[in-house]
Amino acid sequence: MLGGAERERHAALPPTRRRRHLLGRIAAKDAVRRLLWAEGADEVYPAEIALHNDDSGRPVVTGVHGRDLGEGLTVSLAHCAEAAVALARRGPCGIDLEEVTARPAGTVDAACGPEERALLARTVAAGDESEALWFTRFWAAKEAVAKERGTGLGGRPGDFRVTAARQDLLRVEHAGSAWEVRCGQVAAPAGLPERMYVVAWTTGGAEPVSQSVSQSVSQSVRRAGMTTEATTPTTPVADESTVLARIAALLRELPDAGLEDAEIGRDTLFHDDLELESIDLVSLAGLLREEYGDRVNLALFVADLELDEIIELTVGRLADYVVASLRATEES
Structure with a gap:
């Protein structure tokens, strides 16, 4: 091979x-x-x-x-x-594969903007499929488009917006263009752990997004009463060892990441040692937001890093960022 x-x-x-x-x-x-x-x-x-x-x-x-x-x-x-x-x-083409599983509550907020969350809520309410399955479709569609563009999500999954969705086809908008993304489900073969996956793929064909469509979506979201509210931080402590220990605990809570018994320290690499996928980082972003409030924004932190810096990112560097963000808020 x-x-x-x-x-x-x-x-x-x-x-x-x-x-x-x-x-x-x-x-x-x-x-x-x-x-x-x-x-x-x-x-x-x-x-x-x-x-x-x-x-x-x-x-x-x-x-x-x-x-x-x-x-x-x-x-x-x-x-x-x-x-x-x-x-x-x-x-051009892009494909993604994600396991359907329950995610921490903050994952959807970290991955989707208010318009997407409104669409997700309406879609789930209109059928008999779980939010976990529909969110996995949303996420896989975003990843497929980001791969087709050759850029990846760049730490900003909210910049890739799902604006229409049905079981087999989603529309993703980014930077003024739109993509159709096909979607399907597949189960793990016999003899392997029981898992259900979502597969999403696109073959390009991006088209410009009309201003009228974008405005109508925004207006419908406002009519639905969707707003973005700041979260209240629950843990004001900005001590390096405390924050590092808390991040390690949050990593062990990530669903299906297999880190329950992992040894996690300052020098642990997210990429090589923990082998986290993009969706795992988004789940972590949600957990950090629940823990520390809007003062800690993992998506913005990662977005400012170069590709080699992302690959070499350690738990200690993330902990340093969290501590610096908390202390900056305390001093302001």
Whole structure:
């Protein structure tokens, strides 16, 4: 499945990351092979397809051992728990995979703006499906569009707004354009832990958003009485060791992150050591907001970081930010 250079990169990964890395590579190479077969190619072997990430973290495929992949081939992949998905096509595309699970109460507030929360509430009330399932659809759609753009969410999931939703199709708006995002559900195969996943994908085709549509959505939200209120901080203590211990406890509370027994200290890396997904960081943002109020905004903190800083972010650096934010409020 992997070529020589890919095997070396795989072997150099921490053991906890190897399975997901391999699952993603298998899914991506299978997606490319299926595309090439649909275009009339004969046998295509996995080792003839090399996969790496560019400087922004976006997957890039190239042909090796004489295999020509042609022009304009793009691939997007996602993995979650024991599953992985990928999409390949001639043109832009983005795909995401998320497990359907209950999230901390503050997660929705951290991930969605007031207009989205109103839409989410109306959608849940109109049917018999859970908020957990609908929120997972919203989140996966945001991620799919962010991947199609090649930017990621950048710590600002609220900038990618779901403005219309049904079970199989959502509309996401960002920076004056809109995307249609297809959506489906899939269960884990037999023999694996019982999980239900949402898969969301888009193949580009962004179109400008008319001003009249944006205004009508805002007006409907105001008529529904949706407002954004500041939360009251519950823990005013700004002591480094106390904050660090509290962040570690909140991380262990994250649903399905598998951190219940994890050793978490100042030097623990969110990316390499804890292997947190974007949705986990949003859940953490919600928990921090519940704990400390609006004085601590994880989304804004991450948005100011460069990609390499995000990858190297430690629990200690986050704790320092929280302490500084709390003390700045106390002094003002």
